[in-house]
Amino acid sequence: MRLWVSLTLLAAFLPVGLSFALNTAKAPDDAATVRASYRRPAAVPFPKSNPHSEAKSVLGAMLFFDPLLSRSKTLSCSSCHNPSLSWADGLPRAIGEDPNGLPIRAPTLIDVAFFEPLGWDGKFSDLESVAFGPILSPANMNMTEPELIARLAAIPGYVDAFSKAFGDGAITRPRIEASLATFERSIVAAESPFDRWINGDESAISASAQHGFQLFNGKARCAACHSGPSFSDGSFQDIGTARGNDVGRGRFFPKSTKLRYAFKTPTLRDVARRAPYMHDGSVATLEEVIELYNKGGIDRPSRSPDIKPLALTAAEKHDLIAFLQTLTATPPPFAVPALPR
Incomplete structure (x- = not known):
């Protein structure tokens, strides 16, 4: 079940001009x-299990752009999903920490809130399940879950951000997933x-x-x-x-x-x-x-x-x-x- 949140609540991270709707039936003979x-x-769907909050979206945005999520500390989610490149990377194949690259393109995140399952082959059941796929992939961000959590927990600003988003400063994989997904659902096409x-x-x-x-x-x-x-x-x-x-x-x-x-x-x-x-x-x-x-x-x-x-x-x-x-x-x-x- 999904909850719908007005796009005005997401103004801190939304581009100007908002674009979402459910597919509706079309009558070919009626222009x-x-x-x-x-x-x-004017609304984005959020699952009941991960409702929208501004604090989660703010935290998700920080995580999305932070190269600490990669082992080399050089790649972030935004390396493949760059807002200036329509939330993709403009490359034929995505390139992570393995210089040989990945076998597929990085898809745009525009309107990603509406397209579950996700991935070119649909291997991700929902947006929450996507994040640790690239994070843990040796060819992509090449990180481990324990090391990522340790890195974030060592930064007081992240502990504070998790506390604002979840009520306490505990940093866990489900909270990282929920925060990233909340931010990513705010990525919408401009008018x-x-x-x-x-x-x-x-x-x-x-x-x-x-x-x-x-x-x-x-x-x-x-x-x-x-x-x-x-x-x-x-x-x-x-x-x-x-x-x-x-x-x-x-x-x-x-x-x-x-x-x-x-x-x-x-x-x-x-x-x-x-x-x-x-x-x-x-x-x-x-x-x-x-x-x-x-x-x-x-x-x-x-x-x-x-x-x-x-x-x-x-x-x-x-x-x-x-x-x-x-x-x-x-x-x-x-x-x-x-x-x-």
Whole structure:
């Protein structure tokens, strides 16, 4: 069960312009209904087991930006999820303490409150369970739980912050997880030209982009998975690109034909600023993304039924790109918190 907290309570860490809603049913023959399905409410969902508090969010922000969470004291969560890079890192593959890097991209954290399970393959059941995955990974932050807790407990400022957030200064893994998750749920997309358009400003996006929106919800079939205000239904799909042992969600469901090569449908918020694309960073530009979907990917039993050749014209591809660009907002200012030492 989730509780909903007004975004105004999160103002200390929210970018200007707030964007969230639950996916709602769309009527393809009703343009107004389609547009309305992409509008955002002014609240973020928090689980009953970890309700929002400002003190937890403040503590979570400090932990998120603190390189003490890595063994070398050089990497923080923000190394892969940089607010100035739309809460990602702009790299084809994430790089941690192992210089060889990781096999997948660092996903953006924009609108992450709405997409459980998490991870490209869905291995994390909720946001609370994510944090210690990268923290303990030898290839990523290469830390141990006891050492991290000892480091934080040796800093009076952290003891005080945990006390404010939880009533006493005890530093534990569940409290670290709860604090990081509380902060991360406050990471929302800033208002984009598309948002202004669906809220009534008819001049906010071009005629080309408006036609691209029609294609997005129609011939191009994008909205079959990239639906709702965050432009993702949170599903796992084989779009016909992964090969070999890169089986995604199929790793957890080896008997499922449909989940082999299936990866999480990412949000399209800020998509024009988040190249390269796909879980492995294998597609360099939006133009190449459109062409990939236009061709339909590898035809195989696991491929999503919504992935098939589209026969898009050059003009239609242009209009789709124009629309996707309207989902990118002006980067809002973000103040990195002072870290206790």
